[in-house]
Amino acid sequence: MIQLQNITKSFGDLLLYENLSLAVAEGQRIALVAKNGAGKSTLLNIMAGREGVDAGSVVFRNGISVGYLPQEPFFDDTQSVIEAVYHADSELMRTVNAYERAVKSGDAEQIAHWSGRMDALGGWSVENRIATILSRLRIPDSNQRIGTLSGGQRKRLALAQVLIDDHDVMILDEPTNHLDLAMAQWLEDYLITEGKTLFMVTHDRYFLDRICTDIYELDDSRLYGYRGNYEEYLLRREERIERFNNETDKARNLFRRELEWMRRMPQARGTKAKYRKEAFYETKEKAFRRKHEEAADIRVGTQRLGSKIFEMKEVSKSFGAKKILDCFSYTFSRYEKLGVVGDNGTGKTTFLELLTGGLVPDSGVVEIGESVRFGYYRQQGMAFDERMKVIDAVKAIAEVVTLDDGRTVTASQLLTRFLFPPQSQQTYIHKLSGGEKRRLYLLTVLMRNPNFLILDEPTNDLDIITLNVLENYLEEFAGCLIVVSHDRYFMDKVVDHLMVLEGDGRIRFFPGNYTQYRNACEEAAEKESAGRPVSAPVSRPIREKTQKLTYKERQEFQRLETEIETLEAVKKELEEQLGSGTLGADDLTTLSVRYAACSEELDEKSMRWLELSERA
Numbered sequence: 001m002i003q004l005q006n007i008t009k010s011f012g013d014l015l016l017y018e019n020l021s022l023a024v025a026e027g028q029r030i031a032l033v034a035k036n037g038a039g040k041s042t043l044l045n046i047m048a049g050r051e052g053v054d055a056g057s058v059v060f061r062n063g064i065s066v067g068y069l070p071q072e073p074f075f076d077d078t079q080s081v082i083e084a085v086y087h088a089d090s091e092l093m094r095t096v097n098a099y100e101r102a103v104k105s106g107d108a109e110q111i112a113h114w115s116g117r118m119d120a121l122g123g124w125s126v127e128n129r130i131a132t133i134l135s136r137l138r139i140p141d142s143n144q145r146i147g148t149l150s151g152g153q154r155k156r157l158a159l160a161q162v163l164i165d166d167h168d169v170m171i172l173d174e175p176t177n178h179l180d181l182a183m184a185q186w187l188e189d190y191l192i193t194e195g196k197t198l199f200m201v202t203h204d205r206y207f208l209d210r211i212c213t214d215i216y217e218l219d220d221s222r223l224y225g226y227r228g229n230y231e232e233y234l235l236r237r238e239e240r241i242e243r244f245n246n247e248t249d250k251a252r253n254l255f256r257r258e259l260e261w262m263r264r265m266p267q268a269r270g271t272k273a274k275y276r277k278e279a280f281y282e283t284k285e286k287a288f289r290r291k292h293e294e295a296a297d298i299r300v301g302t303q304r305l306g307s308k309i310f311e312m313k314e315v316s317k318s319f320g321a322k323k324i325l326d327c328f329s330y331t332f333s334r335y336e337k338l339g340v341v342g343d344n345g346t347g348k349t350t351f352l353e354l355l356t357g358g359l360v361p362d363s364g365v366v367e368i369g370e371s372v373r374f375g376y377y378r379q380q381g382m383a384f385d386e387r388m389k390v391i392d393a394v395k396a397i398a399e400v401v402t403l404d405d406g407r408t409v410t411a412s413q414l415l416t417r418f419l420f421p422p423q424s425q426q427t428y429i430h431k432l433s434g435g436e437k438r439r440l441y442l443l444t445v446l447m448r449n450p451n452f453l454i455l456d457e458p459t460n461d462l463d464i465i466t467l468n469v470l471e472n473y474l475e476e477f478a479g480c481l482i483v484v485s486h487d488r489y490f491m492d493k494v495v496d497h498l499m500v501l502e503g504d505g506r507i508r509f510f511p512g513n514y515t516q517y518r519n520a521c522e523e524a525a526e527k528e529s530a531g532r533p534v535s536a537p538v539s540r541p542i543r544e545k546t547q548k549l550t551y552k553e554r555q556e557f558q559r560l561e562t563e564i565e566t567l568e569a570v571k572k573e574l575e576e577q578l579g580s581g582t583l584g585a586d587d588l589t590t591l592s593v594r595y596a597a598c599s600e601e602l603d604e605k606s607m608r609w610l611e612l613s614e615r616a
Helices: 040-047 081-086 091-105 108-121 123-136 151-165 181-194 205-211 230-262 266-270 274-287 348-356 390-395 411-417 434-446 464-475 488-494 514-529 551-578 585-613
Strands: 002-011 014-024 029-033 055-060 066-069 169-173 197-201 214-219 222-227 310-319 322-332 337-342 363-368 374-377 400-402 408-410 452-456 480-484 497-503 506-510
Touching (some): 014 040, 014 055, 029 040, 029 205, 066 151, 081 091, 081 151, 091 108, 091 123, 091 151, 108 123, 123 181, 181 205, 205 230, 322 348, 337 488, 348 374, 348 480, 390 411, 464 488, 488 514, 497 514, 506 514
Parallel strands (some): 029 197, 066 169, 169 197, 337 480, 374 452
Antiparallel strands (some): 002 014, 002 055, 214 222, 310 322, 400 408, 497 506
16 A cells, blocks of 8 residues: 655654665554654655655555644634535545535536546545544534633544545554543544554554554664554564674674684784674674663652642532532542543633632632642643753753652753653753653653642653553652543552542542443443443542541541551562562462462552542
C-alpha cells in the first residue's frame, strides 16, 4: 500500500532517519513507538505526503486513498461541523458533493455518472454513517461552528472525518487522545471490524495491544519491526538489546587485541595490511555502542502530609441546568490513589478545578489541610513562553530542587534527569516536539515537591518509556493522587479505587481499578440481559444521607490508618527477604506463610477502611 525507500530526514544538525525503508501491506495494523523527539509525527507526515525528505522516496499503490489524523488538526473556524465533514478532501465526499450539484442542475448525464460513482463508493449510506460516527464520538450538534469547539472536540471531529471518508489506509497520530474510555473501546471495535490498513502512533497500550498486528520501533535513527502485540514486542525488544550488547562485548574483546597490535612500534605497524587498520577503526566503533535503556529519572522530593488532608462538605456545582455535583461530601485520606472516570461532559475537569480553587462551588465548603501542597497537571498543558530556552523556563520556577533522598540538584541537573541533556537545554521551547513539551511540563509540576498530585490526562503525547517511569513513580508516591485518564493501562497501574461520574450530579465509588470496574459492569449487563437479578457494579451513591460514623467507628477509622501503614511496611520487608535468594527451605516456608497472612490482613483492613471512609 505504501513503501518508504531509503529515506533520510534531518532538521539542521538533528538526524532523524538515514536510509530508512518500510513497507505497509494491505490489512496490516502497525503501531510506531519511539522516545519523544525521535521523529514519530514527522514520519507520519512523510507517509501522508505532507512533508518531504532529504533523500529517498515514498511510493503509493495506484488508486489508493490515504486518510491522515494529525496530532494537532487544522480547521476553518467559520465552518460548521457538518460543512467540515462534507467538504473533507476525500473521493467519497467529492463524489457526494458532485452528485448533489448534478441533481440541482438537472443534468441527466451528470446525474447518471455520479450515481454510478455513489454506488461504487457506498455514498448512499453516507448520511447514516456521518450521524453514527459523530454520535459515537460525542459531537451532537452538527451545526455548531468549529470556532466554538474545544481542543478535544476538534481532535474528535478530525478523527470522525477520517473514519467517515472510509480510506484504504488510515494514518493516525494519537487517535485516542481526548477520547473518554467508552469512546476508546468503541474505536477499537470499529477499527477491528472494518479491517482497514492502519499505521499509527499511540501511547495507549491496551489499544495498541488489541488493535495492532505489528509494532515498529524507531531507535537511534533505525527502524526495528516486531510481529505481534505489545507484550510480544517487549519480549522481542529485550532480546534484541541483549543480542546487541553481546555483540558489543565481543567487539570490545577484539578491540583490546587489535589495540595492542596498533600500539606496536611504528616500523612494524607500517608493514601491516591496510585493510587491518581499517578493520580496527570499525571494531572500535562497534565496541563502544553498548545499548542501555535511557529513561527519565523523576524521583523528586515530596512534602510530608499532615493528618488533615482535604474535605468537601455538601458541595454543589451547576452550569445552568447541568448539574456536576449535588450536595457532595468526601474526605481524602493520606496515600489515597483515586481514579476519576465518566463520559465526556460529566464534569471530571470541573471536579478537579473545584478541588484546586480554579472554580468556586455554588454551595458547600472545601477545606484544605495546612500541609497540603498541590501539583496540578492540566490537560491543556502549560502556557510556556515559546521564545524562552528550556533551561530558562525551569530556572524561572526554581534554581535548586530537592530530590526524594534529600539531596539537592540544580535546574540543569534536574533537566538532565528528565532526558534534556545540556546541549538541548539551550533549545528554544517552540522547537520541542509535542511529547517533549509535555515532559517539560511534567517536570515543572513535580519540581515543586507536591504531596497532593492531580493529573488530568497526563498520558497524552508522552512516550511509552516515560509513561512506564511515571507509573513506577506514582506507585511509590508518598502522598495523595487523583488521576483523570482515558489510558486504561495507566489507570490500572496507579489507582486503587474509582470515582464514577454518571452525569446530573450522580457519583458512585468503586473499590478497584478500571478493568475490574468494566468487568463488573459487563457482568451486570449480562445478568440483566438474561433476566437475572442484578447487583450494582459500583457501591451506593456517596453521601446520600448516609449515617455518620459513631465515636467508636471514628476511633477504629483512625486506628486503621496506622495499622495499614504498619502492615504495608511489614509486607514490603517480607517481599525483600523472600526475594533476597539467601533463605533456606525452612525459612522460606515460614516467611511465605507470614507473607500470605500479612497480605490477607492488609486486604481486610483496607476494605474496612474504605467502607468507613465513605461515611467519615
